[in-house]
Amino acid sequence: MEETEDKINQPSLGRETRTLLKNAGLKAKKSLGQHFLVDKRVLGKIMVAGGVSEDDVVIEVGPGLGVLTQELACHARQVICIEIDANLASNLGARLSEFNNVTIINRDVLDTSPSDVLPPGQAHYKVIANLPYYITSPVLRHFLEANIPPDLMVVMVQKEVARSIAAKPGKMSLLSVGVQLYGRAEIIATVPARSFHPVPKVESAIVRVASYPKAVVPQQYRNSFFDIVRAGFGSPRKQLINTLSHGLGMDKASVLGIMLEAGIDPIRRAESLSIDDWHRLWCFFRAGKGEG
Incomplete structure (x- = not known):
């Protein structure tokens, strides 16, 4: 159930963040969409949502100053941090040197396959992250479509994007599907803007995605599946x-026949489909095209 944080006041973590940045000579980079979490209660909600235990391997994307990383390291078997900012990665390595279960990788997450960073033979892991807004969709696809997808993702994203991700039929989008x-x-x-430093212009939300144990569409057919979905959302109002x-x-007569066979009313709009x-x-x- 969606919950709103009404009274957030965690000055100690905010001061700590500003002090860390100042002492390290660092600033949040707008180009990388950096906004550091400064609210301990929100941090706690992320940890509860992730249900991290001593058996878990966790990949954290964009660890920043390591506020979430420290919490993860205290509970997980291993934490693998992927940070594109070389300065932050270096600073984080120094700050978390006391933890022997934290690995910091200075790379672009979109160029990094989970299998490249997970321990050999590791098939189960979680992704827990405060994602920069501008890479939310690419990062979600990157992990969900990976050869080794995560069992669970708990991510902080822009509130409107979160609503799209978790939408129900009637408000579905290409991202929802x-x-x-x-x-x-x-x-x-939901998380107010004041829970971050610097303060973003929009509110955020914590989203949890629990992966299905078995793929709905086999990997080899995903392109053909999304060809149809993208076509459907090509003009959402039509x-x-x-x-x-x-x-x-395709001609309308052929499409009409297939839709009727599938039990889909041809006058429905893409946003209404589950x-x-x-x-x-x-x-x-696929059957209409004679595909196996």
């Missing part, structure tokens, strides 16, 4: 029969 195909998404809490016909380059609807529609399109 792109995440919910892989797992159950829910908003844990009826599906029109968007699918145009997006897939994951099950899209899956069923994709199956009938």
Whole structure:
């Protein structure tokens, strides 16, 4: 259930953050969308949502000054931090030198496969992160579509993006389908802008995505599945029969026949379809094209 933080006042963590930045000669980089979490109660909510235990391997994206990293390191078996900012990565290494279960990797997460950083043979892990707004969607896809996807993702994202991720039929988007195909998404809490330094212009939210134990669409068919979904959302306000016909380059009569077979009303709009609807529609399109 979505929860709003109304009274946030954690000056000690805010002062600590500003002091750390000043002493290290660092500043938040707008180009990297850096906003450091300064609210201990929000930090606690992230940890509870992640349910981190001593058996867990956790990948943290964009650890920044290591506020979340320290909490993770105290509970997880291993924490793997991927930080693109070389200065922050270096500073973090010095600050967390007392922890022997923390690995810091100075790389772009989008160029880093989970299998490249996980311990050999490690098939289970969690992703817990305060994500820069501008890379939210790419990072989610990067992990959910990986050869070794996480069991769980708990991420801080822009509030409006969180609502899209966890949307129900009637308000679905391409992002909603792109995440919910892989797992159950829910908003844990909304977080006010003042919980960060520097203060962003928008509110944030903690989102949890629990991966399904078995893929809804096998990996080798994901491109064809999303070809149909992207076509459907090509003109969200138009009826599906029109968007699918145009997006897939098919005549309306053929599309109509497939939609009726799938039990999908042709006048519906893409935002109204559930994951099950899209899956069923994709199956009938494949059958109509004679694909195995």
